[in-house]
Amino acid sequence: MRLDLFLKVSCLAKRRAFAKELCDEGCVKINGNLAKAGREVGVGDEIEIRKRGQITRLRVIELPQKSINKNRAKECYEIIQGSDTSLELSE
Numbered sequence: 458m459r460l461d462l463f464l465k466v467s468c469l470a471k472r473r474a475f476a477k478e479l480c481d482e483g484c485v486k487i488n489g490n491l492a493k494a495g496r497e498v499g500v501g502d503e504i505e506i507r508k509r510g511q512i513t514r515l516r517v518i519e520l521p522q523k524s525i526n527k528n529r530a531k532e533c534y535e536i537i538q539g540s541d542t543s544l545e546l547s548e
Contacts (some may be wrong), residue, residue: 461494468530513539
């Protein structure tokens with residue numbers, strides 16, 4: 458699954474375009490490497506998101522289906538560092 462789509466479907470970003478923008482600005486890393494929006498995400502990958510001076514690290518537990526509800530979306534990742542409140546990646 459593409460990174461920008463994962464961020465959108467797992468409710469980490471409200472829109473896919475915003476997820477792409479985060480990647481283009483260098484705010485997202487996968488396994489310690491800067492990631493472009495089209496980078497493939499797999500189970501076990503660690504994603505780091507820097508936004509508004511906060512760093513959130515999470516581990517992908519499962520790849521979500523293209524349409525799942527918000528509560529189910531949170532089960533697709535495990536937060537390693539940071540909190541749910543720091544994941545409010547709205548524009």
